[in-house]
Amino acid sequence: MTKALIVIDVQMDFCPGGALAVPGGDQVVAPINAMMAQYDAVLMTQDWHPGDHSSFASQHRDAAEYDMIEMPYGPQVLWPDHCVIDSAGAQFHPDLHLRGDLILRKGYRREIDSYSAFFENDQTTTTGLHGYLRDRGITELTLVGLATDFCVAYSALDAARLGYDATVDLTACRAIDLDGSLDVALTNMQKAGVHLLGGQG
Ligand code: VGL
Ligand code: ZN
Numbered sequence: 001m002t003k004a005l006i007v008i009d010v011q012m013d014f015c016p017g018g019a020l021a022v023p024g025g026d027q028v029v030a031p032i033n034a035m036m037a038q039y040d041a042v043l044m045t046q047d048w049h050p051g052d053h054s055s056f057a058s059q060h061r062d063a064a065e066y067d068m069i070e071m072p073y074g075p076q077v078l079w080p081d082h083c084v085i086d087s088a089g090a091q092f093h094p095d096l097h098l099r100g101d102l103i104l105r106k107g108y109r110r111e112i113d114s115y116s117a118f119f120e121n122d123q124t125t126t127t128g129l130h131g132y133l134r135d136r137g138i139t140e141l142t143l144v145g146l147a148t149d150f151c152v153a154y155s156a157l158d159a160a161r162l163g164y165d166a167t168v169d170l171t172a173c174r175a176i177d178l179d180g181s182l183d184v185a186l187t188n189m190q191k192a193g194v195h196l197l198g199g200q201g
Contacts, residue, residue, distance in 0.1 A: 001165075004041040004138045006117060007032055008145030008152045010096050011047060013082040013089035015146075020082040022147045024174045026093060031172040032144050033097045041101045041138060043129075045117045045151070047083035048090060048105035055113040056081045066178060073122035076113060077178065083107070104129055116154035118162065130162055140165045144172035153185035160192040171198035 010032065012018050015025040036042050049055070057065040057078035067078045083090040085108065092098065106114035106127055114120040118129050133141075141164045143156050152173050159166040168189060175182040189196060 001140050002040045002136065002138045003140035003142065004043055004133065005032075005035055005039040006141055006143045006145075006155065007042065007044040007096070007100070008117065008143060008155055009045055009047045009083075009147070010093050010145050011083055011089065012091050012093060013047075013087075015093055018082070019080050019089050020176075022174045022176055025146050028145060028172045028174055029093050029095045031169075033095070035142070035144070035169070035172065036097060036099050039142070041136065042099050043102045043104065043117075044092070044096075044098070044100045045145075045155075046090065046092070046103055046105045047107050047151070048085055049083050049107045050110050051081070051084050053081075053084075053107065053110055053113070055079050055107070071112075071121075073112060073120075076121065102132065115151045116158045117151075118155060118158035133164070140167075142167045142169055144169050146174055148173040148175035149178070149181040149185040150176060153189055156189055156194045157192050160189075160194050165195075166193075167195040167197055169197045 013020050014022045052059055057063050058081055063078050065080050068075055112120045119126055141159050143152055145152055156166050156168050
């Protein structure tokens with residue numbers, strides 16, 4: 001059994017003071033650093049959007065931040081501008097150990113958002129991560145990072161659907177919790193057979 005730690009979006013814009021700050025987002029850094037040595041591989045995702053990304057409320061007339069709109073590929077939350085390519089907010093938290101085997105960037109196409117590390121939000125366009133993990137014989141995944149109810153949950157649900165033994169360690173995750181989205185995400189992950197460790201810190 002080869003196991004990987006997948007560290008989701010531990011970036012400055014998701015930490016306190018950032019453009020899309022997740023409450024307590026910076027508190028995941030220390031536990032994640034401490035976990036790394038227990039894994040055969042450590043992978044990191046980096047939310048990485050062009051400045052005119054279609055998930056930004058600023059790109060839509062008559063729309064406000066956190067509105068839900070219908071995109072050609074399905075419903076999409078409109079976010080504050082965040083994780084713009086090469087900006088300070090897109091950088092990893094400076095204390096995060098970059099003992100990464102792979103950094104996977106996602107959300108870099110203007111037309112489509114990508115919460116999951118495996119598929120963009122149309123749920124069919126692949127990021128290539130499944131092939132990478134298969135090639136390396138990695139079958140067991142632990143997911144941690146930001147945010148529990150968006151990029152962590154979407155990644156974990158796809159991992160379970162693809163047949164990985166998937167665990168989310170909630171002690172090293174923090175949530176945005178938009179209109180009950182955390183409860184929905186936890187329920188969906190439980191139903192999909194994702195193992196949930198620890199409580200929400
Ligand atoms: C995320 C909203 C927009 C996340 C990324 O990392 O959970 N959430 N982009
Ligand atoms: Zn994003």
